[in-house]
Amino acid sequence: MDGTLANAVSQLARPVSASSIKSSVAGGAQTARKAAEEFESVFLTTMLEGMFTGLDAEPPFGGGSTEKTYRSLLVSEYAKQISGNGGLGIADQITRDLIALQENSQK
Numbered sequence: 001m002d003g004t005l006a007n008a009v010s011q012l013a014r015p016v017s018a019s020s021i022k023s024s025v026a027g028g029a030q031t032a033r034k035a036a037e038e039f040e041s042v043f044l045t046t047m048l049e050g051m052f053t054g055l056d057a058e059p060p061f062g063g064g065s066t067e068k069t070y071r072s073l074l075v076s077e078y079a080k081q082i083s084g085n086g087g088l089g090i091a092d093q094i095t096r097d098l099i100a101l102q103e104n105s106q107k
Contacts, residue, residue, distance in 0.1 A: 036094035040087045044079035
């Protein structure tokens with residue numbers, strides 16, 4: 001296994017302690033909001049990809065493997081913009097839930 005990959009896996013697999021939870025709660029609201037927006041962006045990307053799958057390429061620039069690559073990047077950027085500008089409200093609910101979970105874990 002690559003050293004960088006092994007380091008990343010070991011950080012993901014490390015046990016959670018009460019002190020690490022308490023230190024993460026200090027910046028928890030901003031971290032929770034960022035994680036919630038990223039989740040909403042992934043959700044929106046999945047939904048938008050379904051909308052774009054039926055569209056055919058239009059001449060003279062359409063078609064080919066590069067269009068597939070750039071279309072997926074475009075859809076991903078659409079999702080990030082939608083999520084960053086208020087989104088569907090999923091990020092708001094997830095943020096509240098994450099903060100509540102962090103607060104309950106301190107008790």
